[in-house]
Amino acid sequence: MRRETLQEVFISISNARNFINDNEMANLRAMCEAWDNSLLEGDARIEEALEAYKNRRQLTLDFIQKFYRLVVADIESILIEPEQLSFGRYMDDRRRRMASAGNVYSSVIVENVRSGAESINFHCRDNRPPAGAQ
Numbered sequence: 479m480r481r482e483t484l485q486e487v488f489i490s491i492s493n494a495r496n497f498i499n500d501n502e503m504a505n506l507r508a509m510c511e512a513w514d515n516s517l518l519e520g521d522a523r524i525e526e527a528l529e530a531y532k533n534r535r536q537l538t539l540d541f542i543q544k545f546y547r548l549v550v551a552d553i554e555s556i557l558i559e560p561e562q563l564s565f566g567r568y569m570d571d572r573r574r575r576m577a578s579a580g581n582v583y584s585s586v587i588v589e590n591v592r593s594g595a596e597s598i599n600f601h602c603r604d605n606r607p608p609a610g611a612q
Contacts, residue, residue, distance in 0.1 A: 483556050490549045501538045508534035510602035521591045527602070528594040 512530030516523045550569065557565055 483561075486556055487553050490552050493549075501542075505531055505534045505538060506601050509598065513598055513602045524591050524595050524598060527598055528591075 509527045509531035513523065513527035516526050518526055554562055554565065
């Protein structure tokens with residue numbers, strides 16, 4: 479593989495990785511914004527904030543899937559045929575390994591109200607006064 483080609487591949491992969499790393503903050507902002515703006519109380523408020531996180535996370539995952547498809551197509555477009563075959567085998571192996579490794583995406587724990595409440599307490603400040611406070 480030509481040095482210039484390899485450099486273009488690394489740039490494409492690096493851009494994709496940076497996008498993924500930056501998007502978790504957007505997911506957290508969506509959760510905290512829902513938490514701060516909620517008119518609900520107790521578990522319902524927690525569930526509303528967690529749902530906002532889950533919805534934003536899914537939007538991120540959908541976008542990442544489309545983005546990676548474009549990155550792979552971009553990489554394949556600069557490879558000559560023997561390199562495309564090697565890259566195809568590499569990508570098949572990576573997909574197989576990731577599928578057998580299970581879910582390795584690290585994110586806020588949002589499976590239930592209790593763990594979600596801990597995540598909200600850690601990431602979001604509650605600026606509302608406690609119920610009954612004057």
